[in-house]
Amino acid sequence: MRAGDGPSLAMLGARTLGNAxxxxxxxLNALRLVFAAAVIVSHSWWLGGYGPESSLYGIKLGTAGVMGFFAISGYLITVSAERSNTVLEYAAARLTRIYPALAVAALIVAFVAAPVGALLTHGTYDPRGALAFLGAALALSIGxxxxxAIGTSLWGNHDRFDWNGPLWTLTWEGLCYVIVATIVFLLRRIPESRRGTATAIFLLLAASTGAVFGKLLAGGFGPNRTEFVLPLLAIFMAGSLLATQRHRVRVGAAPSLLAALAVWGALATxxxxxxxxxxxxxxxxxxxxxxxxxxxxxxxxxxYGIYIYGxxxxxxxxxxxxxxxxxxLGFAALALVAAWPLGFLSCVAVEQPSQRIRRALMGRLAIRAATTTPGPSTTARDAGAMTPRA
Structure with a gap:
């Protein structure tokens, strides 16, 4: 709780988002795994050429999975920003969380999966296309x-061009990271007693802007990327807003039921x-x-590994x-079985080592700052210490 904000529900013993x-x-990690699996299952209709996938109020299973990812990310990324002492600490946490695994996956797609695909489809493998794909993935510009395209390596498939469709969401997730950091760090310039309220107002405005313009420009959760971007940004900012108020927002069966009814009513109308x-x-x-x-x-x-390899x-x-x-569903099951070991290897061989290196480097920088700066210093904190890895 920040000075001047009054007693929080957490201090009064209520079960809030913050303490829960x-x-x-x-x-949250279990939910993210469910969402990643939902995305793979949903993509099976398109990639397998099985025909149109069913949807509820225009939202397919994979769409719901990505929406869930963005809601969780909005919450965790904001907590990470609030706990980070500097922009460098925050940026290092974010980059090492998504970028190393993305780089490895892009390399594997460009120089392993695409040549194999060309053999299977009797198409052609184009090294220049592979490099272009790699560059676009690393630049987070696919969104x-x-x-x-990597030659005609997918020539016989229902989707003949896209080797890793889900990477488009990382462009917009990265933008959300920047928006949250800008709001959180800039507002540290104002008095602490008013900082929490100001942050919540700015995030509410960001969420409302995405929601309203998403309705005006797209009209719904559309099937293509352009229509889907603004609603995703709104969901991310909604999760971020809840993070700033996490010690005031109560959780329980009754408010959850009311939230479910509100979502249903909004979609139905x-x-x-x-x-x-x-x-x-x-x-x-x-x-x-x-x-x-x-x-x-x-x-x-x-x-995350399942999401980028599925x-x-x-x-x-x-x-x-x-x-x-x-x-x-058999096609989806085979994809999930094959994606699991790749997701595990990505976790233990790329993601976790990257996080350990980041913590070690930030710790050294904190020690160096403590020895060169007079007065008390604050040791760099791990943004994910009390929450699942964001």
Whole structure:
């Protein structure tokens, strides 16, 4: 609690988002794993060529999974920013969380999966296309451009161009990181007694802007990237707003039910993009506050790896004509089974070592600052110490 904000619900003994999600016994990692699996299952209809996928109020299973990812990220990234002493500390945490695994996945797609795909489809492999794909992935620019094709390595597939479709969301997640950091760090210039309220106001404005313009420009959670961007930004900012008020927002069965009804009402009336982001983010975080699945992903969080490897695996399955021999859910199951070990390897061989290196380097910088700066110093804190890795 910040000075001048008054007593929080957490101090009064109520179960709030802050104490439920900060206790270490929560199910956010389990939820992210479910969301990653939902994205893979949803993509099976398109990549396997099984026909149109069913949706509810225009929202497909994969769309809901990405929305859930953004709600959780909005909360965790804001907590990370608030706990970071400097912009450098925050940026290092964010870059080492997503970038090393992304770089390895992009290299594997460009120089392993694409040549194999060309063999399976009898297409051509273009090294220049592979380099263009790698550059676009590393620049986080796939969200604002068409994914560069790697020759005709996917020529026989239903999707003949895109080797890793989900990477487009990382462009916009990265933008959200910048927005949150800008708000949190700039507002540290104002008195601490008013900082929490000001931060919440700015984040509420950001969430409202994305929600309203998402409704005006897109009209709903559309099937293409352009229509989907603003609602995603609104959901991220809604999660961020809840993070700033986490010690005041109560969690429980009754408010969760009300949030679910609010989401349903917003979607049923056609105002989902304008009205659903905040109750949806609350509902996701409230479910995540349940501790019954806290063991899942507590040591090995493989959700990100599954997310970035699922699509390439499905493209290879399609190139091998697997879809002609199994139903759509069988296709999805094979993709999930193949993605699990890659997600695990990404976690233990890339993501966790990157985090350890980041902590070691930031610790050394903190020690150096302590020995060169007079007066008391603050040791760099690990932004993810009390919450799942963001």
């Amino acid at each position: 999600l900060g206790s270490g016994r929560n199910s 604002v451009m068409d994914t560069p 056609g105002y989902g993009t304008a009205l659903a982001p905040l109750p949806f983010a609350y509902l996701v975080l409230s479910i995540g506050s349940i501790g019954s699945m806290s063991a899942i992903g507590s040591r090995y969080d493989i959700s 699509w390439p695996i499905q493209q290879l399955l399609a190139a091998a004509h697997t879809a002609s021999h199994v139903p759509v």
